[in-house]
Amino acid sequence: MTALAGTPDRPVRVSAVLDAPLSRWLWLVKWILIIPHYVVLFFLWIAFTVVSVIAFFSILFTERYPRPLFDFNLGVLRWTWRVGYYSYGALGTDRYPPFSLGEEPDYPARLDIDCPERLSRGLVLVKWWLLAIPHYIVIGFFLGGRQLGWWDGGLIAVLAVIAAVTLAFTEKYPKDLFDLVLGLNRWVLRVAAYAALMTDTYPPFRLDMGGAEPDEPEVLS
Template sequence: MSEPTIEPPVPSHPISFVVTDDLRRSRLTVFFRLLLVIPHLIVVALWAIAALFALLAAWFAALFTGRVPAGLHDFLASYLRYSTRVTAYAYLIADPFPPFGSGGSYPLDVTIAPPQTQGRLSVFFRLLLAIPALALSNVFRSVNQIVTCLGWFYALFTGSMHESLRDLSAWLLRFETQTYGYVLLLTPRYPSLSGTPKV
């Protein structure tokens, strides 16, 4: 009689979410959410310019050494973490006004693994390889905007976000964040449709 084989656990994705939001929403900040997020969008846009130059440097470094230097990885990870928090705030996934920058805690926390060895060929063709994920991410963003619209009305009238809307929105945003993390060379792992954000 042979012993049953035990499958090793599937490793989690190097970019993951933890959602600790309590679903309560301030009706006033929900109503003015698009106006309130403008200062953060300006910071994200300015940071994106710097991130583009950092990505270029990271691409050359990874192409020659097979890994992104820790300083560049940390800078790009901070950018991704912050822009994801801003998106979570805009999409009503989290309620408190996010801090400027990626430090501190927030009801939607993005964890990003340290730099990993990456195949030089996949680094060289990263943008090409990312096209299917970017296309799906774009579709998910459109769906997320519809979910946010529904959540906006729900939160405006009830003072809370419906849990299923919040969870769907977080799942869609998680895929988008993993996609951008792949493009930004933060991980060699392709974005995953499986799994859900930890709530």
């Protein structure tokens, strides 16, 4: 897969390929297999929060998000998305996620965010809490309780498990269900990037379903 080209109205791009064939039963033990990732992500998300605070003051005084800090937080979001895609955020691949903050172009779950040249000093004061409140309410239903970068008990996890049960009996992951799960994850990741001050583009209240971004060709497994 190649990186998706960004546009001013779509700086956050989420893509994924549904692997085939998928194991019919591996999903039952993935929560054990990704415990090492949970441990690492716990500390990465602490660092993510600290970096976001530093970036807040940098934007406030210079209108810039320092590129090394941006790349680190992007790496944490990418790592989180890969773990979520492997586990109960999608169950869309059996390929074990790499322990990496990098781009990992060969992994079936991708996240790209354009680093902005300048960010609004005014928006940085309100977007992460006030302006994002409507989205927080919506994605709260998607995620349920979220801990250490994985999805627990919300609509996304429920749909992923339904897909896994279907896979166990039919050996197929329902394509329509995959498209919906990806759309929900895409919404969550757009909001995460906005709340983390990585873009001034307000996330759309829109469910862009499917493994590819709108207007991008679908990549088949």
